[in-house]
Amino acid sequence: MPSLFDPIRLGAIDAANRILMAPLTRGRADRDHVPVAIMAEYYAQRAGAGVIISEATGISVEGSGWPFAPGLWTVAQTEAWKPVTEAVHRAGGRIVAQLWHMGRVVHPLFTGHVPVSCSATTAPGKAHTYEGRQPYVAARPLELGEIPRLLDDYRHAARNAKAAGFDGVQLHAANGYLIDQFLRDNSNFRDDAYGGPIENRIRLLGEVTQALIDVWGADRVGVRLSPNGDSQGVNDSRPDLLFPAAAKALSDLGIAFLELREPAPDGTFGKPDHPPVHPLIRAAFAGPLVLNSDYDGERGQAALDADEADAIAFGRAFLSNPDLPRRIAEKLPLTPNDMATWYGPGTAGYTDYPLYEAA
Numbered sequence: 001m002p003s004l005f006d007p008i009r010l011g012a013i014d015a016a017n018r019i020l021m022a023p024l025t026r027g028r029a030d031r032d033h034v035p036v037a038i039m040a041e042y043y044a045q046r047a048g049a050g051v052i053i054s055e056a057t058g059i060s061v062e063g064s065g066w067p068f069a070p071g072l073w074t075v076a077q078t079e080a081w082k083p084v085t086e087a088v089h090r091a092g093g094r095i096v097a098q099l100w101h102m103g104r105v106v107h108p109l110f111t112g113h114v115p116v117s118c119s120a121t122t123a124p125g126k127a128h129t130y131e132g133r134q135p136y137v138a139a140r141p142l143e144l145g146e147i148p149r150l151l152d153d154y155r156h157a158a159r160n161a162k163a164a165g166f167d168g169v170q171l172h173a174a175n176g177y178l179i180d181q182f183l184r185d186n187s188n189f190r191d192d193a194y195g196g197p198i199e200n201r202i203r204l205l206g207e208v209t210q211a212l213i214d215v216w217g218a219d220r221v222g223v224r225l226s227p228n229g230d231s232q233g234v235n236d237s238r239p240d241l242l243f244p245a246a247a248k249a250l251s252d253l254g255i256a257f258l259e260l261r262e263p264a265p266d267g268t269f270g271k272p273d274h275p276p277v278h279p280l281i282r283a284a285f286a287g288p289l290v291l292n293s294d295y296d297g298e299r300g301q302a303a304l305d306a307d308e309a310d311a312i313a314f315g316r317a318f319l320s321n322p323d324l325p326r327r328i329a330e331k332l333p334l335t336p337n338d339m340a341t342w343y344g345p346g347t348a349g350y351t352d353y354p355l356y357e358a359a
């Protein structure tokens with residue numbers, strides 16, 4: 001079985017090791033969702049990851065509702081990503097852009113419009129906005145006639161990701177955002193071709209993935225799913241049936257890799273409410289499978305040894321340990337991360353986490 005330090009090809013993307021950086025929203029872009037200079041430094045510091053999956057990046061005004069999160073729908077955003085991807089490449093790394101439409105969790109304060117979703121539902125809790133935490137508002141269902149425009153928005157952002165110098169894209173189909181709102185049965189009440197049976201609920205996932213493939217080729221498109229447990233109020237009664245079917249559809253499209261955020265029962269970032277789904281997905285998906293949530297070096301290697309995964313994505317550990325692969329290799333202590341600085345602003349808790357130095 002491979003070691004975490006063996007190289008791996010994810011489609012056409014050559015990763016030097018199997019320690020991927022999971023997507024981490026950091027809220028350091030400007031108010032127009034344009035990346036800023038410190039983001040190049042931050043990502044370059046973490047270029048030792050086999051592949052960096054970028055923080056979730058908006059595909060459109062309609063899909064973006066996180067303060068100071070970056071986008072990829074304007075020329076200014078696209079241009080400002082170039083120094084980031086160049087810095088990562090100069091440091092020997094690879095970086096893919098995680099493409100994001102938040103669906104019902106976009107607060108109208110960002111867009112001036114009620115959010116769109118699969119069905120007329122309201123996310124629980126409150127949104128982060130520039131005016132503090134605000135209760136979510138009811139979404140309106142996307143009309144059938146709007147789906148082609150949505151696919152165009154994804155294609156447009158995918159083309160911009162290419163122009164910006166990324167090595168590929170990852171579709172954010174996890175964590176209760178738009179695609180996940182279509183996938184799971186407590187947020188999808190449609191009675192058209194996108195609702196009801198599983199083959200219909202996975203339709204949008206397949207169409208959006210195909211749209212990204214149109215731009216990039218399948219070997220540079222990844223997808224992220226969160227197959228087990230509530231995400232921002234989105235959940236499913238039979239993930240053991242839904243997600244293997246989704247994985248099979250993605251397998252048939254030949255995508256470069258599939259990444260899963262699936263917490264274990266002792267998970268500290270979400271909780272599962274079903275037995276593990278990843279073994280069922282492993283059986284349904286022929287390409288490289290990446291697992292995430294609460295892994296450390298030991299657990300990650302054990303997952304590779306058991307052939308549960310081909311690579312592991314590390315989130316919070318990368319946030320506070322820019323040299324994470326070295327620390328795992330040499331069993332060095334990890335620096336804890338500070339939640340207070342997860343979402344900015346500024347360089348504190350962002351670019352100032354040190355490389356390991358022996359005391």
Ligand SMILES: Cc1cc2nc3c(=O)[nH]c(=O)nc-3n(C[C@H](O)[C@H](O)[C@H](O)COP(=O)(O)O)c2cc1C
Nearest residue numbers: 022023024025055056261269293294314315316342
């Ligand atoms: C600060 C922070 C920001 C996150 N942002 C994203 C994101 O933009 N996209 C995404 O898919 N997941 C996001 N996540 C989830 C992580 O990718 C990952 O699934 C989670 O941290 C669990 O993995 P870990 O135990 O290795 O940290 C975020 C998590 C944290 C802590």
